[in-house]
Structure formats: structure tokens, C-alpha cells
Amino acid sequence: MNAEELLQRQHTYFKSGATKSVEFRIHQLVTLKKLLKEHEQEFMEAVYADFKKPELETYATELGILHDEISYTIKKLRKWAKPQRVSGSLINFPSSNYIVKEPYGSVLIIAPWNYPVQLALLPLVGAIAAGNTAVIKPSEITPNTSSALSEVLGKWFKEEFVAVVEGGVAVNQDLLDQEFDYIFFTGSTRVGKIVMEAAAKNLTPVTLELGGKSPCIVDETTDLNTAAKRIVWGKFLNAGQTCVAPDYLLVQESVKPKMLQLLEEHIQKFYGKDPEKSPDYPRIVNKDHFDRLKGYLKDGEIFYGGEADKEECFIEPTVMTDISSDAKVMEEEIFGPILPVLGFNEISEAIEIINVKPKPLAFYIFTNDSNTEELVLEACSFGGGAVNDVVAHLGNHNLPFGGVGKSGMGAYHGKYSFDTFSHTKSIMKKPIWLDIPFRYAPYKGKLKWIKKLLK
Numbered sequence: 001m002n003a004e005e006l007l008q009r010q011h012t013y014f015k016s017g018a019t020k021s022v023e024f025r026i027h028q029l030v031t032l033k034k035l036l037k038e039h040e041q042e043f044m045e046a047v048y049a050d051f052k053k054p055e056l057e058t059y060a061t062e063l064g065i066l067h068d069e070i071s072y073t074i075k076k077l078r079k080w081a082k083p084q085r086v087s088g089s090l091i092n093f094p095s096s097n098y099i100v101k102e103p104y105g106s107v108l109i110i111a112p113w114n115y116p117v118q119l120a121l122l123p124l125v126g127a128i129a130a131g132n133t134a135v136i137k138p139s140e141i142t143p144n145t146s147s148a149l150s151e152v153l154g155k156w157f158k159e160e161f162v163a164v165v166e167g168g169v170a171v172n173q174d175l176l177d178q179e180f181d182y183i184f185f186t187g188s189t190r191v192g193k194i195v196m197e198a199a200a201k202n203l204t205p206v207t208l209e210l211g212g213k214s215p216c217i218v219d220e221t222t223d224l225n226t227a228a229k230r231i232v233w234g235k236f237l238n239a240g241q242t243c244v245a246p247d248y249l250l251v252q253e254s255v256k257p258k259m260l261q262l263l264e265e266h267i268q269k270f271y272g273k274d275p276e277k278s279p280d281y282p283r284i285v286n287k288d289h290f291d292r293l294k295g296y297l298k299d300g301e302i303f304y305g306g307e308a309d310k311e312e313c314f315i316e317p318t319v320m321t322d323i324s325s326d327a328k329v330m331e332e333e334i335f336g337p338i339l340p341v342l343g344f345n346e347i348s349e350a351i352e353i354i355n356v357k358p359k360p361l362a363f364y365i366f367t368n369d370s371n372t373e374e375l376v377l378e379a380c381s382f383g384g385g386a387v388n389d390v391v392a393h394l395g396n397h398n399l400p401f402g403g404v405g406k407s408g409m410g411a412y413h414g415k416y417s418f419d420t421f422s423h424t425k426s427i428m429k430k431p432i433w434l435d436i437p438f439r440y441a442p443y444k445g446k447l448k449w450i451k452k453l454l455k
């Protein structure tokens with residue numbers, strides 16, 4: 001079936017009203033939870049086949065997050081979906097006023113490869129919860145996961161409700177040529193612009209979950225050992241192929257040598273002296289990304305790591321120092337296991353380095369000084385972030401997750417997903433028995449009363 005026919009079928013199904021009742025939506029969310037449980041091993045194996053991601057990481061950062069989100073959404077959905085009463089205004093007295101959350105219709109979800117199950121299905125939870133139908137386009141770069149998604153979801157959902165369309169750029173372009181009611185895109189800033197341009201032709205609203213260079217500041221007041229441990233975890237998880245991974249470190253000069261030593265110690269504790277043999281360390285997703293990342297190794301001194309094996313798509317957890325400010329590794333999003341470490345003396349220098357770059361998706365600071373914390377959080381704009389941790393903020397469904405500026409627009413997770421995939425419809429109801437005459441012509445003598453009412 002081509003994209004046009006598929007969307008036509010989804011539109012017809014949506015217009016039938018089948019997806020609108022809360023019972024239907026909850027039933028579909030329960031189905032999604034069931035299929036994830038039943039095909040858990042299949043998904044684990046597919047992700048492993050794509051880039052040797054360890055099962056624990058696949059569970060913790062993909063399937064587990066999905067289970068948590070689905071359970072939370074099922075628990076809260078009836079409350080979220082209820083019309084919300086709001087106060088009336090004097091000018092409209094008497095009236096009752098309320099807000100209805102209404103599904104958009106048929107939504108397109110375009111996913112990247114780096115968390116290939118989570119990033120395809122987490123938006124789907126919101127789309128279903130809000131009462132939409134959905135077409136999911138997973139990434140062609142992780143073909144095993146893409147085909148597992150297509151096969152499993154194809155078994156459990158009717159395609160007029162939820163369909164998975166596999167393919168690359170051409171397939172995506174074909175989908176983007178159709179008139180969806182909403183587009184939810186996760187991927188690079190470059191492709192985000194293409195998606196927004198295509199959406200603009202039909203005035204289709206979009207959420208863009210993009211990337212960028214997420215900084216991490218470490219000052220001299222923090223507990224360096226815990227900071228190093230958390231940073232090594234967040235940076236080398238998924239072999240650094242995480243949109244919210246700390247992209248580069250800014251460490252206060254007075255503690256930089258100690259910090260570098262602790263980073264080395266924790267890398268060795270996590271992955272041993274030969275990480276290529278570690279069962280806990282994934283591979284780079286393909287040879288193009290391997291070449292791109294290997295190129296960065298020339299941009300400075302290798303303090304630790306630097307080993308690379310193209311056949312295996314392996315790049316060792318690497319820490320770099322002495323990087324020139326115009327180096328590519330400090331210009332582009334790294335999206336791999338390479339951590340540049342820069343120094344600063346005054347916190348204002350760190351803020352300056354961050355603020356000359358586009359607004360990042362994530363931002364981290366390790367400090368024990370509340371003045372410094374307050375200063376940087378105020379001075380820097382970013383999608384979301386953490387104080388004294390990295391990456392973990394996205395595991396809280398009470399925090400909206402999304403970027404700002406070049407790192408994206410819109411947000412999701414928990415209630416924010418439901419809101420993202422719902423149109424907010426405002427309704428005012430007036431009684432017919434009372435009709436105050438101020439607004440009607442002739443206006444003579446009425447202006448002073450209108451001024452009093454609207455002052």
C-alpha cells in the first residue's frame with residue numbers, strides 16, 4: 001500500500017470515531033504493553049543485532065521506560081481527557097467555559113536509530129492516549145529493529161489505526177508529501193528543517209525533538225569522584241550515541257588533572273582495560289558514523305582511549321584534551337564515545353563558551369555552590385537538564401522533555417505527550433434567556449460602560 005492510500009485509510013478510520021472513546025485508547029495502550037512484554041526478547045535481539053547494545057541497557061533505556069510511561073498514562077488518562085472547567089470573564093457574564101482535549105487525527109511519527117524502540121514507541125503512547133491514529137517511520141539505519149517493529153506492531157494493530165512503514169529518505173519524503181494532521185519528528189537538526197518545511201506546505205503542526213552539543217560543567221566545589229562516575233555512565237551509555245549525553249566537559253582548571261584521572265579510573269572500572277571485549281559496551285551504528293567519529297580523534301590530544309576498529313565499528317571510550325576552539329569536535333554534535341575536556345578559571349568563561357553555540361538539548365552542572373548553580377541556570381538557555389547528574393532527567397515523566405532553538409520545539413513525556421498530541425479546544429456556553437445589549441448597535445452612550453468593563 002502506498003503512503004497516500006495508507007493515510008486515506010487512517011483518515012477514514014479516524015473519522016469513524018473509533019479511536020475517540022477513553023475505553024478504546026486504554027485498551028490499545030494495554031495492547032501495546034502486552035506486545036512489548038510478549039516480544040521482549042525479539043526486541044532485545046534486534047537491537048543487539050543492530051549495534052550490540054547490552055540487554056540491560058535495552059531494557060533500562062528502551063523497554064522499561066516504555067512500560068513505565070504506558071502504565072502511568074493508563075492510570076492518568078481518564079483525568080487528562082476530562083473537559084476542564086475554567087472561569088468566565090465579566091464581558092461574557094453569564095457563561096460557563098471549558099477546555100476540551102481533542103485528537104488531531106492521523107499523526108506521523110518519524111524516529112531516529114539511536115534508541116530505536118523507545119523513540120519510535122514513546123511518542124506513540126501519547127498519540128494513542130490522545131485518540132489519534134499513527135504512522136511510524138523507524139530508522140533504516142537500525143534495520144533489525146525497524147523490521148521487528150513492523151512485524152510485531154503489524155500483528156497486534158490494524159494498519160488503519162497504527163502502521164509501521166519501513167524505509168529510508170525516499171519513503172520519508174513520500175510520507176512527508178501527505179497531509180498528516182500532526183508530525184512528531186525525532187532526529188537531527190538538519191533533517192528537522194526538512195520536516196518543518198514539508199509540514200509548512202500543509203500548515204501541519206510539528207514537534208521537533210532534535211540534537212545539539214550538550215555541555216557539562218564541573219566546578220571545584222563538587223564531589224569529583226561521584227561526578228566522574230555519573231559522567232562516564234551518561235557519556236558512554238549506548239557508546240555515546242545519546243541525544244542528551246554530555247557532549248563536552250568544562251572543568252575548573254584547579255581540579256582538571258584530578259578529574260581526568262577519575263574519568264580514566266571509572267572508564268576502566270566500567271568496561272575493563274580492553275572495552276572491545278566488554279559485553280557492556282555497544283558498537284557504533286555503522287561505518288559512516290565510525291568514519292565521522294574517527295575524524296574527531298585528530299582534533300586534539302588523546303588523554304585516554306582512542307583505539308578504533310572499523311571492521312567491528314568499535315571506538316574505545318575516549319577522553320580528549322588540548323582542543324583548538326575551531327576544531328570540528330567542538331563545532332558538531334559528537335554523538336559517539338568521545339569526550340572533549342576543556343578548562344575554565346571563572347564560571348563566566350564557561351558560560352561564554354556555552355552561549356556562543358546554539359541552545360543545547362541538555363545541560364549539566366556539578367557544583368556544591370548554590371550561587372554558581374543559580375547563575376548558570378539563569379544565564380544559559382537549554383531544553384532541559386540536571387544538577388549533579390547527567391541524562392537521568394529524561395526518566396521523570398513529570399518533566400517535559402524537549403529542546404529549544406536549534407535543539408527543537410515542543411515537548412513530550414507523561415501528560416506533556418498527551419497535550420502534545422491533543423488540540424486544545426475552547427468552548428464557551430451562554431444561556432439564551434439573558435442578552436445584555438451593550439455590544440449591539442446603535443452604540444450611542446455605551447462606550448463609557450464598555451470602557452468601565454474592560455479597564
Ligand code: NAD
Nearest residue numbers: 111112113138139168169172187188191209210211212243
Ligand atoms: P536523522 O535526522 O538523520 O534521521 C531521523 C529520521 O529522518 C530517520 O527516520 C531518517 O530515515 C529520516 N531522514 C533522514 N534524512 C532524511 C531526509 N533527507 N529527508 C527526510 N527524512 C530523512 O537522525 P539520526 O541520525 O537517525 O539520529 C541522530 C540525531 O537525532 C542526533 O542529532 C540526535 O541528537 C537526535 N536525537 C534527538 C533526540 C531527542 O529526543 N531530542 C533523540 C534521539 C536522537
